[in-house]
Amino acid sequence: MTSAHEHITHHGGSHGHHQEHDDSGQAEILDLDAEVLAEHIASITAWLPLKAEPRRIVDLGCGTGAGTFALLERFPEVHVTAVDASVGHLQLLREKACARGVSDRVRTVQADLDTSPWPDLGAPDLVWASASMHHLAHPGRALRGVYELLAPGGLFAVVELDGFPRFLPADAPEGRPGLEERAHSETDSLHAEHVPHRGADWGPMLAAAGFTVEDERTITVHIEGDRSEAVGRYAHRSLRRIRGAAASALGPEDLAALDELLDVDSPHSILRRDDLAVRTERTVWAARRA
Template sequence: MTHTHPRHAHVPASGPTPESAALGDQAEILDLDAEVLAEHIAEIIGWLPLASAPREIVDLGCGTGTGTFALLDHFPGARVVAVDSSAEHLHRLRAKARAQGAEGRVRTVEADLDAADWPALGAPDLVWASASMHHMARPERALRTVHELLAPGALFAVVELAGFPRFLPADAPEDRPGLEERCHAASDRLHAEHVPHRGADWGPLLAAAGFAVEGERTVAVDIEGAGDATVGRYALGSLRRLRLGIDGVLPPEDLAALDRLLDTEGPQSILLRADLTVRTERTVWAARRTG
Protein backbone atom coordinates (compact mmCIF):
# COMPACT_ATOMS: atom_id res chain seq x y z
CA MET A 1 0.00 0.00 0.00
CA THR A 2 1.51 3.98 -0.96
CA HIS A 3 1.33 7.24 1.08
CA THR A 4 2.53 10.77 1.65
CA HIS A 5 4.20 11.25 5.00
CA PRO A 6 5.41 14.04 7.26
CA ARG A 7 9.10 14.79 7.36
CA HIS A 8 11.02 13.06 10.10
CA ALA A 9 13.85 14.01 12.41
CA HIS A 10 17.45 12.92 12.04
CA VAL A 11 18.21 9.71 13.94
CA PRO A 12 20.98 10.34 16.50
CA ALA A 13 23.91 8.00 16.86
CA SER A 14 22.64 6.87 20.27
CA GLY A 15 19.69 5.04 18.71
CA PRO A 16 16.41 5.50 16.89
CA THR A 17 13.74 7.89 18.09
CA PRO A 18 10.14 6.68 18.54
CA GLU A 19 9.25 8.65 15.42
CA SER A 20 11.92 6.96 13.31
CA ALA A 21 10.98 3.54 14.72
CA ALA A 22 7.35 4.16 13.75
CA LEU A 23 8.45 5.24 10.26
CA GLY A 24 10.49 2.05 9.95
CA ASP A 25 7.46 -0.02 10.99
CA GLN A 26 5.37 1.80 8.41
CA ALA A 27 7.96 1.12 5.71
CA GLU A 28 7.85 -2.58 6.56
CA ILE A 29 4.05 -2.59 6.33
CA LEU A 30 4.22 -0.90 2.92
CA ASP A 31 6.66 -3.56 1.73
CA LEU A 32 4.41 -6.34 3.04
CA ASP A 33 1.40 -4.65 1.43
CA ALA A 34 3.21 -4.78 -1.91
CA GLU A 35 4.00 -8.47 -1.48
CA VAL A 36 0.62 -9.64 -0.21
CA LEU A 37 -1.52 -7.56 -2.58
CA ALA A 38 0.69 -7.79 -5.68
CA GLU A 39 -1.93 -9.66 -7.72
CA HIS A 40 -4.65 -7.12 -6.95
CA ILE A 41 -2.39 -4.16 -7.73
CA ALA A 42 -1.49 -5.74 -11.08
CA GLU A 43 -5.21 -6.27 -11.76
CA ILE A 44 -5.93 -2.59 -11.18
CA ILE A 45 -3.07 -1.48 -13.44
CA GLY A 46 -4.23 -3.85 -16.16
CA TRP A 47 -7.75 -2.38 -16.00
CA LEU A 48 -6.65 1.21 -16.67
CA PRO A 49 -8.12 2.58 -19.94
CA LEU A 50 -4.84 3.40 -21.63
CA ALA A 51 -4.71 3.85 -25.39
CA SER A 52 -1.05 2.81 -25.39
CA ALA A 53 1.59 1.85 -22.87
CA PRO A 54 2.82 4.95 -21.03
CA ARG A 55 6.47 5.93 -21.34
CA GLU A 56 6.63 8.50 -18.54
CA ILE A 57 4.82 7.86 -15.22
CA VAL A 58 4.61 9.85 -11.98
CA ASP A 59 3.85 7.97 -8.74
CA LEU A 60 2.50 10.49 -6.21
CA GLY A 61 2.97 9.51 -2.57
CA CYS A 62 5.03 6.49 -3.63
CA GLY A 63 6.05 5.33 -0.15
CA THR A 64 8.58 2.51 -0.49
CA GLY A 65 7.60 1.77 -4.08
CA THR A 66 4.54 -0.50 -4.08
CA GLY A 67 3.06 1.21 -7.13
CA THR A 68 6.40 2.21 -8.64
CA PHE A 69 7.65 -1.33 -9.14
CA ALA A 70 4.24 -2.72 -10.11
CA LEU A 71 4.07 -0.07 -12.83
CA LEU A 72 7.62 -0.79 -13.99
CA ASP A 73 6.79 -4.50 -14.22
CA HIS A 74 3.59 -3.88 -16.18
CA PHE A 75 5.11 -1.31 -18.53
CA PRO A 76 8.67 -2.49 -19.31
CA GLY A 77 9.34 0.51 -21.57
CA ALA A 78 8.36 3.10 -18.96
CA ARG A 79 10.25 5.25 -16.50
CA VAL A 80 8.78 6.40 -13.18
CA VAL A 81 9.25 9.58 -11.18
CA ALA A 82 8.56 8.50 -7.59
CA VAL A 83 7.44 11.35 -5.31
CA ASP A 84 7.14 11.28 -1.53
CA SER A 85 7.81 13.52 1.46
CA SER A 86 9.77 10.83 3.35
CA ALA A 87 13.49 10.80 2.58
CA GLU A 88 13.79 7.45 4.37
CA HIS A 89 11.13 5.82 2.24
CA LEU A 90 12.71 7.18 -0.93
CA HIS A 91 16.09 5.83 0.21
CA ARG A 92 14.49 2.41 0.64
CA LEU A 93 12.89 2.67 -2.81
CA ARG A 94 16.23 3.52 -4.45
CA ALA A 95 17.86 0.53 -2.75
CA LYS A 96 15.16 -1.73 -4.17
CA ALA A 97 15.66 -0.24 -7.64
CA ARG A 98 19.39 -0.97 -7.46
CA ALA A 99 18.73 -4.52 -6.28
CA GLN A 100 16.38 -5.08 -9.23
CA GLY A 101 18.67 -3.42 -11.77
CA ALA A 102 16.03 -0.74 -12.36
CA GLU A 103 17.83 2.33 -11.06
CA GLY A 104 18.02 3.78 -14.57
CA ARG A 105 14.22 3.68 -14.82
CA VAL A 106 13.42 5.44 -11.53
CA ARG A 107 13.93 9.03 -10.42
CA THR A 108 12.98 9.94 -6.85
CA VAL A 109 11.75 13.37 -5.81
CA GLU A 110 11.29 14.42 -2.18
CA ALA A 111 8.39 16.87 -2.08
CA ASP A 112 5.47 18.02 0.05
CA LEU A 113 2.41 17.53 -2.14
CA ASP A 114 0.44 19.94 0.05
CA ALA A 115 2.75 22.74 -1.06
CA ALA A 116 1.41 25.30 -3.52
CA ASP A 117 4.33 24.74 -5.90
CA TRP A 118 5.52 21.28 -6.90
CA PRO A 119 8.96 20.50 -8.30
CA ALA A 120 9.35 19.70 -11.98
CA LEU A 121 7.97 16.21 -12.63
CA GLY A 122 8.35 16.00 -16.38
CA ALA A 123 5.53 15.39 -18.86
CA PRO A 124 3.89 12.12 -17.75
CA ASP A 125 1.52 9.98 -19.78
CA LEU A 126 0.15 8.55 -16.53
CA VAL A 127 -0.03 9.85 -12.96
CA TRP A 128 -0.66 7.19 -10.30
CA ALA A 129 -1.76 8.13 -6.77
CA SER A 130 -2.44 5.16 -4.50
CA ALA A 131 -3.63 5.74 -0.91
CA SER A 132 -2.09 9.21 -1.00
CA MET A 133 -4.74 11.73 -2.03
CA HIS A 134 -6.76 11.36 1.18
CA HIS A 135 -3.73 12.39 3.25
CA MET A 136 -3.57 15.82 1.63
CA ALA A 137 -4.88 18.84 3.48
CA ARG A 138 -6.05 20.44 0.23
CA PRO A 139 -6.67 17.63 -2.26
CA GLU A 140 -8.70 19.90 -4.56
CA ARG A 141 -5.59 21.99 -5.18
CA ALA A 142 -3.50 18.86 -5.75
CA LEU A 143 -6.02 17.59 -8.29
CA ARG A 144 -5.83 20.86 -10.20
CA THR A 145 -2.03 20.68 -10.14
CA VAL A 146 -2.11 17.17 -11.61
CA HIS A 147 -4.52 18.40 -14.29
CA GLU A 148 -2.03 21.11 -15.26
CA LEU A 149 0.84 18.61 -15.19
CA LEU A 150 -0.76 16.18 -17.65
CA ALA A 151 -0.93 16.67 -21.39
CA PRO A 152 -4.36 16.40 -23.08
CA GLY A 153 -5.28 12.73 -23.34
CA ALA A 154 -3.04 11.62 -20.47
CA LEU A 155 -4.51 9.60 -17.61
CA PHE A 156 -4.72 10.08 -13.85
CA ALA A 157 -5.38 6.99 -11.69
CA VAL A 158 -6.52 7.52 -8.09
CA VAL A 159 -6.54 4.37 -5.96
CA GLU A 160 -7.91 4.33 -2.43
CA LEU A 161 -8.39 1.66 0.23
CA ALA A 162 -11.60 1.10 2.14
CA GLY A 163 -9.82 1.65 5.46
CA PHE A 164 -7.28 -0.69 7.04
CA PRO A 165 -7.41 -4.39 6.11
CA ARG A 166 -9.15 -6.86 8.41
CA PHE A 167 -7.44 -10.09 9.40
CA LEU A 168 -9.34 -11.86 12.21
CA PRO A 169 -12.64 -13.75 12.09
CA ALA A 170 -15.60 -11.98 13.69
CA ASP A 171 -15.60 -14.23 16.77
CA ALA A 172 -11.92 -13.64 17.56
CA PRO A 173 -10.20 -13.49 19.92
CA GLU A 174 -12.03 -15.99 22.04
CA ASP A 175 -11.94 -13.84 25.19
CA ARG A 176 -13.01 -10.59 23.40
CA PRO A 177 -15.03 -11.47 20.26
CA GLY A 178 -15.37 -8.67 17.74
CA LEU A 179 -12.24 -6.93 19.00
CA GLU A 180 -10.86 -6.05 15.57
CA GLU A 181 -14.05 -4.31 14.46
CA ARG A 182 -14.15 -2.26 17.67
CA CYS A 183 -10.54 -1.24 17.07
CA HIS A 184 -11.33 -0.15 13.53
CA ALA A 185 -14.45 1.72 14.63
CA ALA A 186 -12.39 3.69 17.17
CA SER A 187 -9.70 4.38 14.56
CA ASP A 188 -12.32 5.48 12.01
CA ARG A 189 -13.74 8.01 14.48
CA LEU A 190 -10.29 9.52 14.97
CA HIS A 191 -9.54 9.54 11.24
CA ALA A 192 -12.85 11.26 10.51
CA GLU A 193 -11.50 14.24 12.43
CA HIS A 194 -7.88 14.25 11.28
CA VAL A 195 -8.10 12.68 7.79
CA PRO A 196 -11.51 13.87 6.56
CA HIS A 197 -10.95 12.85 2.93
CA ARG A 198 -10.45 9.16 3.67
CA GLY A 199 -13.31 7.26 2.06
CA ALA A 200 -14.20 10.18 -0.23
CA ASP A 201 -15.87 9.70 -3.61
CA TRP A 202 -13.10 11.01 -5.87
CA GLY A 203 -15.23 11.01 -9.02
CA PRO A 204 -16.94 14.37 -8.41
CA LEU A 205 -13.70 15.89 -7.11
CA LEU A 206 -11.86 14.82 -10.26
CA ALA A 207 -14.64 16.22 -12.46
CA ALA A 208 -14.54 19.53 -10.56
CA ALA A 209 -10.79 19.73 -11.28
CA GLY A 210 -11.45 19.44 -15.02
CA PHE A 211 -10.98 15.70 -15.60
CA ALA A 212 -13.26 13.42 -17.55
CA VAL A 213 -13.81 10.37 -15.33
CA GLU A 214 -13.72 7.39 -17.69
CA GLY A 215 -14.12 4.57 -15.20
CA GLU A 216 -14.45 3.51 -11.59
CA ARG A 217 -13.87 0.03 -10.27
CA THR A 218 -13.79 -1.59 -6.84
CA VAL A 219 -11.60 -4.65 -6.36
CA ALA A 220 -12.42 -6.90 -3.40
CA VAL A 221 -9.48 -8.44 -1.58
CA ASP A 222 -10.00 -11.73 0.29
CA ILE A 223 -6.75 -13.63 0.70
CA GLU A 224 -6.50 -16.84 2.71
CA GLY A 225 -3.59 -16.52 5.10
CA ALA A 226 -3.45 -19.91 6.82
CA GLY A 227 0.17 -20.95 7.15
CA ASP A 228 1.41 -17.84 5.32
CA ALA A 229 4.12 -16.18 7.41
CA THR A 230 3.99 -13.04 5.27
CA VAL A 231 0.29 -12.56 6.01
CA GLY A 232 1.05 -13.08 9.70
CA ARG A 233 3.70 -10.36 9.66
CA TYR A 234 1.37 -8.10 7.69
CA ALA A 235 -1.39 -8.58 10.27
CA LEU A 236 1.03 -8.03 13.15
CA GLY A 237 2.46 -4.80 11.70
CA SER A 238 -0.94 -3.43 10.72
CA LEU A 239 -2.49 -4.08 14.14
CA ARG A 240 0.57 -2.62 15.86
CA ARG A 241 0.07 0.63 13.98
CA LEU A 242 -3.64 0.52 14.73
CA ARG A 243 -2.79 0.07 18.41
CA LEU A 244 -0.70 3.26 18.42
CA GLY A 245 -3.64 5.32 17.25
CA ILE A 246 -6.29 4.02 19.65
CA ASP A 247 -4.38 3.93 22.92
CA GLY A 248 -6.65 5.38 25.58
CA VAL A 249 -9.72 5.22 23.33
CA LEU A 250 -10.83 1.61 23.80
CA PRO A 251 -11.77 0.00 27.14
CA PRO A 252 -8.79 -1.43 29.05
CA GLU A 253 -10.09 -4.97 28.50
CA ASP A 254 -9.97 -4.52 24.73
CA LEU A 255 -6.51 -2.97 24.80
CA ALA A 256 -5.25 -5.83 26.98
CA ALA A 257 -6.70 -8.40 24.56
CA LEU A 258 -5.09 -6.58 21.62
CA ASP A 259 -1.75 -6.52 23.42
CA ARG A 260 -1.96 -10.28 23.92
CA LEU A 261 -2.40 -10.70 20.16
CA LEU A 262 0.58 -8.44 19.53
CA ASP A 263 2.86 -10.23 22.01
CA THR A 264 4.92 -12.37 19.66
CA GLU A 265 6.26 -14.42 22.57
CA GLY A 266 2.85 -15.09 24.12
CA PRO A 267 0.48 -18.03 23.60
CA GLN A 268 -2.17 -15.80 21.94
CA SER A 269 0.22 -14.20 19.44
CA ILE A 270 -1.43 -13.37 16.15
CA LEU A 271 1.52 -15.12 14.47
CA LEU A 272 0.28 -18.43 15.88
CA ARG A 273 -3.24 -18.15 14.46
CA ALA A 274 -4.25 -20.36 11.54
CA ASP A 275 -7.44 -18.43 10.72
CA LEU A 276 -6.05 -15.17 9.33
CA THR A 277 -7.35 -13.67 6.09
CA VAL A 278 -6.64 -10.34 4.39
CA ARG A 279 -9.94 -8.57 3.70
CA THR A 280 -10.31 -5.10 2.23
CA GLU A 281 -11.38 -3.24 -0.91
CA ARG A 282 -9.54 -0.96 -3.31
CA THR A 283 -11.39 1.50 -5.52
CA VAL A 284 -9.73 3.05 -8.56
CA TRP A 285 -10.90 6.08 -10.53
CA ALA A 286 -9.48 6.58 -14.03
CA ALA A 287 -9.66 10.21 -15.15
CA ARG A 288 -8.40 11.78 -18.35
CA ARG A 289 -7.36 15.32 -19.15
CA THR A 290 -9.39 16.14 -22.23
CA GLY A 291 -8.19 19.67 -22.94
Protein backbone atom coordinates in the same frame (compact mmCIF):
# COMPACT_ATOMS: atom_id res chain seq x y z
CA MET B 1 0.43 0.96 -4.92
CA THR B 2 1.66 2.61 -1.84
CA SER B 3 0.19 2.80 -0.14
CA ALA B 4 -1.97 0.70 -0.34
CA HIS B 5 -2.31 0.52 3.36
CA GLU B 6 -3.74 3.36 5.40
CA HIS B 7 -1.13 5.25 7.39
CA ILE B 8 -1.88 6.00 11.03
CA THR B 9 0.08 9.24 10.84
CA HIS B 10 -0.16 12.00 8.26
CA HIS B 11 2.38 12.37 5.47
CA GLY B 12 4.85 15.18 5.90
CA GLY B 13 5.85 16.84 9.14
CA SER B 14 9.28 17.06 10.69
CA HIS B 15 11.96 14.51 9.98
CA GLY B 16 13.45 14.21 13.45
CA HIS B 17 14.00 11.03 15.45
CA HIS B 18 10.28 10.38 15.97
CA GLN B 19 9.56 10.86 12.28
CA GLU B 20 12.36 8.50 11.30
CA HIS B 21 11.03 5.85 13.69
CA ASP B 22 7.50 6.32 12.36
CA ASP B 23 8.76 6.10 8.76
CA SER B 24 10.42 2.79 9.62
CA GLY B 25 7.18 1.35 11.01
CA GLN B 26 5.17 2.57 8.02
CA ALA B 27 7.76 1.23 5.59
CA GLU B 28 7.48 -2.27 7.04
CA ILE B 29 3.70 -2.28 6.66
CA LEU B 30 3.87 -0.82 3.16
CA ASP B 31 6.30 -3.55 2.11
CA LEU B 32 4.07 -6.27 3.58
CA ASP B 33 1.04 -4.73 1.89
CA ALA B 34 2.88 -4.82 -1.44
CA GLU B 35 3.92 -8.46 -0.94
CA VAL B 36 0.51 -9.74 0.14
CA LEU B 37 -1.52 -7.76 -2.41
CA ALA B 38 0.86 -8.09 -5.37
CA GLU B 39 -1.71 -9.86 -7.55
CA HIS B 40 -4.33 -7.19 -6.89
CA ILE B 41 -1.91 -4.37 -7.65
CA ALA B 42 -0.98 -6.07 -10.92
CA SER B 43 -4.66 -6.48 -11.81
CA ILE B 44 -5.22 -2.74 -11.38
CA THR B 45 -2.27 -1.80 -13.60
CA ALA B 46 -3.57 -4.25 -16.25
CA TRP B 47 -7.08 -2.75 -16.05
CA LEU B 48 -6.08 0.86 -16.69
CA PRO B 49 -7.83 2.21 -19.84
CA LEU B 50 -4.69 3.39 -21.59
CA LYS B 51 -4.76 4.41 -25.26
CA ALA B 52 -1.06 3.63 -25.67
CA GLU B 53 1.72 2.27 -23.49
CA PRO B 54 2.99 5.16 -21.32
CA ARG B 55 6.59 6.30 -21.57
CA ARG B 56 6.66 8.54 -18.49
CA ILE B 57 4.80 7.92 -15.21
CA VAL B 58 4.64 9.93 -11.98
CA ASP B 59 3.84 7.98 -8.79
CA LEU B 60 2.47 10.51 -6.29
CA GLY B 61 2.85 9.45 -2.66
CA CYS B 62 4.92 6.45 -3.74
CA GLY B 63 5.81 5.19 -0.25
CA THR B 64 8.36 2.39 -0.53
CA GLY B 65 7.50 1.68 -4.16
CA ALA B 66 4.67 -0.86 -4.42
CA GLY B 67 3.05 1.03 -7.29
CA THR B 68 6.35 2.11 -8.81
CA PHE B 69 7.63 -1.44 -9.22
CA ALA B 70 4.27 -2.82 -10.37
CA LEU B 71 4.20 -0.17 -13.10
CA LEU B 72 7.81 -0.82 -14.09
CA GLU B 73 6.97 -4.50 -14.47
CA ARG B 74 3.76 -3.83 -16.38
CA PHE B 75 5.44 -1.41 -18.81
CA PRO B 76 9.00 -2.58 -19.61
CA GLU B 77 10.04 0.66 -21.39
CA VAL B 78 8.57 3.17 -18.94
CA HIS B 79 10.43 5.60 -16.67
CA VAL B 80 8.86 6.44 -13.30
CA THR B 81 9.28 9.57 -11.19
CA ALA B 82 8.48 8.52 -7.61
CA VAL B 83 7.36 11.35 -5.31
CA ASP B 84 6.94 11.20 -1.54
CA ALA B 85 7.30 13.43 1.53
CA SER B 86 9.38 10.80 3.37
CA VAL B 87 13.12 10.82 2.80
CA GLY B 88 13.33 7.36 4.40
CA HIS B 89 10.74 5.83 2.09
CA LEU B 90 12.49 7.23 -0.97
CA GLN B 91 15.83 5.85 0.18
CA LEU B 92 14.31 2.39 0.54
CA LEU B 93 12.76 2.71 -2.91
CA ARG B 94 16.12 3.61 -4.44
CA GLU B 95 17.77 0.63 -2.74
CA LYS B 96 15.09 -1.69 -4.13
CA ALA B 97 15.49 -0.21 -7.61
CA CYS B 98 19.23 -0.92 -7.49
CA ALA B 99 18.66 -4.47 -6.23
CA ARG B 100 16.18 -5.13 -9.04
CA GLY B 101 18.39 -3.62 -11.71
CA VAL B 102 15.96 -0.83 -12.67
CA SER B 103 17.63 2.20 -11.08
CA ASP B 104 18.11 3.76 -14.51
CA ARG B 105 14.32 3.80 -14.94
CA VAL B 106 13.49 5.43 -11.59
CA ARG B 107 13.87 9.01 -10.39
CA THR B 108 12.92 9.96 -6.84
CA VAL B 109 11.69 13.40 -5.76
CA GLN B 110 11.12 14.44 -2.13
CA ALA B 111 8.16 16.82 -1.97
CA ASP B 112 5.17 17.76 0.16
CA LEU B 113 2.24 17.80 -2.26
CA ASP B 114 0.34 20.27 -0.07
CA THR B 115 2.92 22.94 -0.90
CA SER B 116 3.12 24.86 -4.15
CA PRO B 117 4.58 25.14 -6.62
CA TRP B 118 5.45 21.50 -7.09
CA PRO B 119 8.94 20.57 -8.29
CA ASP B 120 9.42 19.84 -11.98
CA LEU B 121 7.93 16.39 -12.58
CA GLY B 122 7.97 16.49 -16.37
CA ALA B 123 4.88 15.87 -18.52
CA PRO B 124 3.86 12.26 -17.76
CA ASP B 125 1.44 10.14 -19.77
CA LEU B 126 0.18 8.53 -16.56
CA VAL B 127 -0.03 9.76 -12.98
CA TRP B 128 -0.60 7.09 -10.33
CA ALA B 129 -1.73 7.97 -6.78
CA SER B 130 -2.43 5.04 -4.46
CA ALA B 131 -3.73 5.67 -0.92
CA SER B 132 -2.09 9.09 -0.97
CA MET B 133 -4.64 11.67 -2.14
CA HIS B 134 -6.80 11.42 0.98
CA HIS B 135 -3.85 12.54 3.13
CA LEU B 136 -3.72 15.94 1.45
CA ALA B 137 -5.08 18.99 3.24
CA HIS B 138 -6.06 20.58 -0.10
CA PRO B 139 -6.94 17.73 -2.47
CA GLY B 140 -8.79 20.00 -4.91
CA ARG B 141 -5.66 22.06 -5.45
CA ALA B 142 -3.59 18.90 -5.87
CA LEU B 143 -6.03 17.50 -8.45
CA ARG B 144 -5.72 20.70 -10.49
CA GLY B 145 -1.95 20.37 -10.18
CA VAL B 146 -2.12 16.85 -11.61
CA TYR B 147 -4.32 18.08 -14.47
CA GLU B 148 -1.76 20.71 -15.40
CA LEU B 149 1.07 18.20 -15.00
CA LEU B 150 -0.31 15.52 -17.33
CA ALA B 151 0.41 15.48 -21.04
CA PRO B 152 -2.75 16.12 -23.14
CA GLY B 153 -4.76 12.90 -23.26
CA GLY B 154 -2.87 11.55 -20.25
CA LEU B 155 -4.49 9.38 -17.59
CA PHE B 156 -4.72 9.88 -13.83
CA ALA B 157 -5.29 6.72 -11.76
CA VAL B 158 -6.51 7.32 -8.20
CA VAL B 159 -6.53 4.23 -5.98
CA GLU B 160 -8.12 4.58 -2.57
CA LEU B 161 -9.13 2.17 0.21
CA ASP B 162 -12.08 2.05 2.54
CA GLY B 163 -9.89 1.82 5.65
CA PHE B 164 -7.54 -0.55 7.40
CA PRO B 165 -7.68 -4.19 6.32
CA ARG B 166 -9.33 -6.66 8.69
CA PHE B 167 -7.59 -9.89 9.60
CA LEU B 168 -9.47 -11.71 12.40
CA PRO B 169 -12.82 -13.56 12.30
CA ALA B 170 -15.70 -11.66 13.90
CA ASP B 171 -15.79 -14.07 16.86
CA ALA B 172 -12.10 -13.63 17.70
CA PRO B 173 -10.29 -13.57 19.99
CA GLU B 174 -11.83 -16.01 22.42
CA GLY B 175 -13.27 -14.09 25.35
CA ARG B 176 -13.24 -10.72 23.57
CA PRO B 177 -15.07 -11.26 20.23
CA GLY B 178 -15.24 -8.21 18.00
CA LEU B 179 -12.03 -6.74 19.43
CA GLU B 180 -10.62 -5.83 16.03
CA GLU B 181 -13.74 -3.90 15.04
CA ARG B 182 -13.74 -1.97 18.32
CA ALA B 183 -10.10 -1.00 17.83
CA HIS B 184 -10.87 0.08 14.27
CA SER B 185 -13.82 2.12 15.47
CA GLU B 186 -11.52 4.14 17.71
CA THR B 187 -8.98 4.77 14.95
CA ASP B 188 -11.78 5.65 12.51
CA SER B 189 -12.87 8.41 14.88
CA LEU B 190 -9.31 9.71 14.91
CA HIS B 191 -9.10 9.67 11.13
CA ALA B 192 -12.47 11.37 10.69
CA GLU B 193 -10.94 14.38 12.43
CA HIS B 194 -7.43 14.34 10.96
CA VAL B 195 -7.92 12.68 7.56
CA PRO B 196 -11.41 13.81 6.48
CA HIS B 197 -11.03 12.80 2.82
CA ARG B 198 -10.51 9.10 3.51
CA GLY B 199 -13.35 7.16 1.91
CA ALA B 200 -14.36 10.09 -0.29
CA ASP B 201 -15.93 9.75 -3.73
CA TRP B 202 -13.17 11.14 -5.93
CA GLY B 203 -15.29 11.14 -9.10
CA PRO B 204 -16.96 14.55 -8.55
CA MET B 205 -13.69 16.08 -7.34
CA LEU B 206 -11.87 14.83 -10.42
CA ALA B 207 -14.59 16.24 -12.66
CA ALA B 208 -14.43 19.60 -10.86
CA ALA B 209 -10.69 19.71 -11.58
CA GLY B 210 -11.38 19.30 -15.32
CA PHE B 211 -10.89 15.56 -15.74
CA THR B 212 -13.18 13.20 -17.61
CA VAL B 213 -13.73 10.15 -15.42
CA GLU B 214 -13.64 7.26 -17.88
CA ASP B 215 -14.06 4.35 -15.52
CA GLU B 216 -14.36 3.37 -11.87
CA ARG B 217 -13.82 -0.03 -10.31
CA THR B 218 -14.09 -1.40 -6.77
CA ILE B 219 -11.94 -4.42 -5.96
CA THR B 220 -12.88 -6.67 -3.07
CA VAL B 221 -9.82 -8.27 -1.51
CA HIS B 222 -10.05 -11.52 0.47
CA ILE B 223 -6.77 -13.41 0.89
CA GLU B 224 -6.70 -16.43 3.15
CA GLY B 225 -3.77 -16.55 5.55
CA ASP B 226 -2.63 -19.97 4.38
CA ARG B 227 -1.76 -18.49 0.98
CA SER B 228 1.19 -16.54 2.39
CA GLU B 229 3.06 -16.56 5.68
CA ALA B 230 3.40 -12.79 5.19
CA VAL B 231 -0.29 -12.41 6.10
CA GLY B 232 0.50 -13.12 9.77
CA ARG B 233 3.31 -10.57 9.84
CA TYR B 234 1.09 -8.06 8.03
CA ALA B 235 -1.68 -8.58 10.60
CA HIS B 236 0.76 -8.31 13.52
CA ARG B 237 2.41 -5.09 12.33
CA SER B 238 -0.93 -3.52 11.41
CA LEU B 239 -2.60 -4.30 14.73
CA ARG B 240 0.48 -3.10 16.58
CA ARG B 241 0.14 0.32 14.95
CA ILE B 242 -3.60 0.39 15.60
CA ARG B 243 -2.91 -0.39 19.25
CA GLY B 244 -0.69 2.68 19.44
CA ALA B 245 -3.50 4.88 18.16
CA ALA B 246 -6.42 3.28 20.02
CA ALA B 247 -4.85 2.32 23.36
CA SER B 248 -6.14 5.28 25.34
CA ALA B 249 -9.73 4.62 24.21
CA LEU B 250 -9.87 0.86 24.69
CA GLY B 251 -11.04 -0.70 27.95
CA PRO B 252 -8.54 -2.67 30.07
CA GLU B 253 -9.95 -6.07 29.03
CA ASP B 254 -9.75 -5.20 25.32
CA LEU B 255 -6.26 -3.81 25.76
CA ALA B 256 -5.09 -6.96 27.55
CA ALA B 257 -6.58 -9.17 24.82
CA LEU B 258 -4.92 -7.06 22.13
CA ASP B 259 -1.57 -7.22 23.90
CA GLU B 260 -1.85 -11.01 24.08
CA LEU B 261 -2.46 -11.15 20.33
CA LEU B 262 0.61 -8.98 19.77
CA ASP B 263 2.85 -10.96 22.14
CA VAL B 264 4.93 -13.10 19.78
CA ASP B 265 5.79 -15.48 22.64
CA SER B 266 2.19 -16.08 23.66
CA PRO B 267 0.44 -19.30 22.56
CA HIS B 268 -2.43 -16.96 21.58
CA SER B 269 -0.24 -14.71 19.41
CA ILE B 270 -1.78 -13.61 16.14
CA LEU B 271 1.26 -15.16 14.45
CA ARG B 272 0.10 -18.60 15.61
CA ARG B 273 -3.49 -18.32 14.36
CA ASP B 274 -4.62 -20.38 11.37
CA ASP B 275 -7.82 -18.40 10.73
CA LEU B 276 -6.40 -15.11 9.46
CA ALA B 277 -7.43 -13.46 6.20
CA VAL B 278 -6.83 -10.07 4.61
CA ARG B 279 -10.18 -8.39 3.94
CA THR B 280 -10.42 -4.93 2.42
CA GLU B 281 -11.71 -2.97 -0.58
CA ARG B 282 -9.92 -0.70 -3.03
CA THR B 283 -11.60 1.67 -5.46
CA VAL B 284 -9.89 2.94 -8.62
CA TRP B 285 -10.86 5.99 -10.65
CA ALA B 286 -9.39 6.40 -14.15
CA ALA B 287 -9.61 10.04 -15.21
CA ARG B 288 -8.33 11.59 -18.42
CA ARG B 289 -7.09 15.05 -19.26
CA ALA B 290 -8.83 16.21 -22.41
